[in-house]
Amino acid sequence: MNQKSENQTESLTKDRLEEEHRVKYVHSVIDEKQKTIKTKTSGLKESIVDLRKDFWDDVTVNLDEPDDVIETQASLKQQAEFLAERERSHGKMDQERKTLERLKSSPYFGRIDFQETSEDEVDKIYIGVSSLMDKDQENFLIYDWRAPISSMYYDYGPGPAQYKTTEETITGEISLKRQFIIRQGKLKGMFDTGVTIGDELLQQALGNNASTTMQSIVATIQKEQNKIIRNEKSNLLIVQGVAGSGKTSAALQRIAYLMYRFREELNANNLHLFSPNPLFSNYIANVLPELGEANINQSTFLEFLRKRIEKYMEIESPFEQMEFTLTEKNADDYSIRLRNMDYKSSLRFKTMLDDFISDLKNDGIRFKNIKFRDQILISKEEIYDYFYSIDVNIDLPNKMELVAKWLLTEIRRHQKKEIYKDWVMEEAELLEKEDYQDAFFKSQDMYGDEDDPMLEEAYLRKEVIKRAFAPIKKRIKHLKFVNILGTYRSLFEIWTPKNKPSDWEDICQFTVYQLAHRYLTWEDATPYLYFKGRLLGDDADRSIRHLFIDEAQDYSAFQFAFIRHIFPYTRMTLLGDINQGIYAYTTSENPLIPEAIPVNHERLTLTKSYRSTKPIVEFSRQFAPGQATIEAFEREGEKPKLIKTKEDADLTAILTTEINKQKNNGHETIAIICKTLAESNRMYHLLQDKHTIYQINEETYAFEKGLLVLPVYLAKGIEFDAVILPEASKQQYSDESDRALFYTACTRAMHDLTMISAGEPCMFINEASKETYEIN
Ligand SMILES: Nc1ncnc2c1ncn2[C@@H]1O[C@H](COP(=O)(O)OP(=O)(O)OP(=O)(O)O)[C@@H](O)[C@H]1O
Numbered sequence: 001m002n003q004k005s006e007n008q009t010e011s012l013t014k015d016r017l018e019e020e021h022r023v024k025y026v027h028s029v030i031d032e033k034q035k036t037i038k039t040k041t042s043g044l045k046e047s048i049v050d051l052r053k054d055f056w057d058d059v060t061v062n063l064d065e066p067d068d069v070i071e072t073q074a075s076l077k078q079q080a081e082f083l084a085e086r087e088r089s090h091g092k093m094d095q096e097r098k099t100l101e102r103l104k105s106s107p108y109f110g111r112i113d114f115q116e117t118s119e120d121e122v123d124k125i126y127i128g129v130s131s132l133m134d135k136d137q138e139n140f141l142i143y144d145w146r147a148p149i150s151s152m153y154y155d156y157g158p159g160p161a162q163y164k165t166t167e168e169t170i171t172g173e174i175s176l177k178r179q180f181i182i183r184q185g186k187l188k189g190m191f192d193t194g195v196t197i198g199d200e201l202l203q204q205a206l207g208n209n210a211s212t213t214m215q216s217i218v219a220t221i222q223k224e225q226n227k228i229i230r231n232e233k234s235n236l237l238i239v240q241g242v243a244g245s246g247k248t249s250a251a252l253q254r255i256a257y258l259m260y261r262f263r264e265e266l267n268a269n270n271l272h273l274f275s276p277n278p279l280f281s282n283y284i285a286n287v288l289p290e291l292g293e294a295n296i297n298q299s300t301f302l303e304f305l306r307k308r309i310e311k312y313m314e315i316e317s318p319f320e321q322m323e324f325t326l327t328e329k330n331a332d333d334y335s336i337r338l339r340n341m342d343y344k345s346s347l348r349f350k351t352m353l354d355d356f357i358s359d360l361k362n363d364g365i366r367f368k369n370i371k372f373r374d375q376i377l378i379s380k381e382e383i384y385d386y387f388y389s390i391d392v393n394i395d396l397p398n399k400m401e402l403v404a405k406w407l408l409t410e411i412r413r414h415q416k417k418e419i420y421k422d423w424v425m426e427e428a429e430l431l432e433k434e435d436y437q438d439a440f441f442k443s444q445d446m447y448g449d450e451d452d453p454m455l456e457e458a459y460l461r462k463e464v465i466k467r468a469f470a471p472i473k474k475r476i477k478h479l480k481f482v483n484i485l486g487t488y489r490s491l492f493e494i495w496t497p498k499n500k501p502s503d504w505e506d507i508c509q510f511t512v513y514q515l516a517h518r519y520l521t522w523e524d525a526t527p528y529l530y531f532k533g534r535l536l537g538d539d540a541d542r543s544i545r546h547l548f549i550d551e552a553q554d555y556s557a558f559q560f561a562f563i564r565h566i567f568p569y570t571r572m573t574l575l576g577d578i579n580q581g582i583y584a585y586t587t588s589e590n591p592l593i594p595e596a597i598p599v600n601h602e603r604l605t606l607t608k609s610y611r612s613t614k615p616i617v618e619f620s621r622q623f624a625p626g627q628a629t630i631e632a633f634e635r636e637g638e639k640p641k642l643i644k645t646k647e648d649a650d651l652t653a654i655l656t657t658e659i660n661k662q663k664n665n666g667h668e669t670i671a672i673i674c675k676t677l678a679e680s681n682r683m684y685h686l687l688q689d690k691h692t693i694y695q696i697n698e699e700t701y702a703f704e705k706g707l708l709v710l711p712v713y714l715a716k717g718i719e720f721d722a723v724i725l726p727e728a729s730k731q732q733y734s735d736e737s738d739r740a741l742f743y744t745a746c747t748r749a750m751h752d753l754t755m756i757s758a759g760e761p762c763m764f765i766n767e768a769s770k771e772t773y774e775i776n
Pocket of ligand 1: 577
């Protein structure tokens with residue numbers, strides 16, 4: 001060893017010892033803080049329990065005189081506030097306790113040495129999932145990764161650097177950037193790195209087995225991901241990122257960042273995430289708690305629609321729609337259905353719907369009779385006449401409210417007429433004993449002490465009428481007298497549009513048939529809800545301050561316009577990949593396509609794929625549908641494998657050999673990804689007797705490690721150690737329209753991809769250079 005390398009080794013060892021020493025020191029501070037908190041919380045807890053128990057002992061209750069009542073109220077208020085304050089402190093300490101617990105095992109992951117331009121001293125900034133002060137609460141031992149100063153860790157390497165605080169930009173120089181692996185309070189490794197966060201840590205993170213729940217990436221956030229996470233100024237941020245580039249990860253760290261940055265104004269209830277399927281919701285559920293934040297509300301768009309559309313309507317799921325497109329090519333209504341999908345997903349249909357709604361101001365809304373005991377009390381014609389007698393300039397929802405008001409007055413008139421009818425006393429006899437007693441007391445309250453049966457009867461009659469009419473009043477208040485379905489249907493039955501597509505008559509016939517069966521196809525569900533909202537008033541959720549839409553390429557232009565309409569004041573982050581647009585309606589109007597969105601927005605792109613090994617990325621990018629650049633992260637692995645078999649080969653045996661091979665390679669999550677549910681069912685039946693295999697369908701909420709079988713559209717957003725495509729043949733993936741599906745399926749694999757083709761492989765494999773995969 002020469003003198004120079006000897007010196008280097010010596011300084012590395014010295015550094016390492018210093019860092020080990022510091023880890024120990026921080027650990028001891030955490031220990032001490034934990035002890036203090038334990039003592040404080042147990043005392044506090046006891047005092048809360050005592051306070052609750054003795055709550056009334058310390059309150060002076062005296063209700064004799066008005067002054068005493070006021071005094072009692074004040075005393076009660078004071079005592080309640082005292083208790084609430086204690087409970088708040090307890091909550092805060094509990095939060096601190098949890099933070100310390102999280103820090104204890106891995107207190108920080110990074111360090112930068114930064115010297116501000118105007119200062120002489122170099123600050124050593126250690127970065128972790130939460131901040132930690134020293135014993136005297138004077139200096140930061142650890143900075144939260146979301147603190148302004150920490151941003152330099154993600155954005156710069158050694159050299160000039162700067163960061164923004166709320167008031168100013170601080171400039172200076174980074175002289176060192178270091179990463180740590182600390183586990184169970186012990187320093188396991190450290191690396192000094194350049195601009196990008198070192199490959200060593202990323203290699204480690206990505207080389208592990210796939211997890212059944214997503215992990216946080218705070219220790220290895222990349223510069224371009226950091227731009228998404230810390231973006232504060234855009235009202236509409238659109239992220240186009242290739243498969244596996246960390247869109248979902250960036251979205252989740254962004255949520256954690258916003259909750260930290262705007263902690264005074266934002267809480268978990270102000271944020272909402274639309275996720276692609278129930279399995280995905282569960283897959284990501286760990287990330288925010290791991291970062292010390294509460295989980296935000298999540299739903300699929302289907303769940304969102306189902307909550308708002310009448311229960312008697314059946315709504316097709318996007319997966320059922322997909323299954324139809326993929327498997328029913330021979331159905332009589334197949335081509336009409338595709339045209340229906342195409343048109344109803346477009347903004348042209350929204351314009352048509354707006355024209356229709358505009359015409360409804362003068363004529364055409366359908367109403368329902370208001371019936372009582374099989375008699376029509378107020379006919380739909382009367383409601384219609386009243387509605388159209390109101391000033392045409394008042395907008396539709398306000399007019400509906402006026403009609404409701406009028407109807408309630410009419411109902412009160414009918415109540416007065418009904419009250420003397422014989423059926424009322426017949427019903428009264430069926431009342432419960434308590435109702436009678438109630439009637440007795442209430443009639444005395446109302447009419448004095450006399451024990452008068454006439455008064456009692458009057459009371460009972462009133463009660464019966466009140467109860468009998470209650471459901472009708474409730475329906476009126478909820479505007480149920482409007483025949484939404486009928487009016488929507490009339491658009492396709494009798495209305496004549498100004499501009500219509502060439503196949504309008506077929507679309508109308510198809511739609512009327514579905515609506516007559518109270519069935520909303522997926523492409524009709526959003527237009528229907530939009531229509532309902534325009535007629536009755538939208539059920540807009542103004543409490544949502546920030547909306548995240550993952551897999552945004554799967555939203556139609558109409559659906560996206562609707563989301564903008566229902567969340568008019570909400571900031572949005574859309575994340576998606578046009579290459580994975582697997583729905584037939586992913587058109588040129590898709591919100592992810594730059595020309596499609598006329599409104600102000602900011603667009604960021606991610607081009608590097610982190611999920612899959614380099615060979616898998618290099619293979620799959622050759623047949624990716626779009627033109628986007630796809631770069632591979634340098635992680636080695638086996639080339640994808642194509643197993644070519646005869647058409648009558650024993651698929652069960654071939655699959656079994658492959659599955660066993662993958663297991664022997666140490667892969668824990670092996671997914672057999674199929675094009676359709678039908679194929680997935682077939683594979684399940686082939687394998688269920690030979691393997692422990694889990695079949696995933698659209699209602700699956702969670703999955704375990706092991707062997708899984710699922711259609712590709714349910715694998716969206718998720719990843720597996722090894723992926724096997726059991727039918728990668730020309731017969732199965734036969735059309736250009738299957739390209740995105742095939743690409744999505746291949747890009748779910750982290751370490752290993754195997755394709756089995758009985759006969760000729762599909763054209764996408766043939767497009768790839770033979771160098772990039774192996775043929776068996
Ligand atoms: N900076 C990073 N550090 C460590 N791991 C990362 C990083 N970025 C992404 N990953 C990992 O890469 C994988 C893919 O990330 P993610 O699912 O967020 O990508 P995506 O763009 O949403 O993918 P897709 O569109 O294909 O569903 C995950 O395992 C994630 O943890």
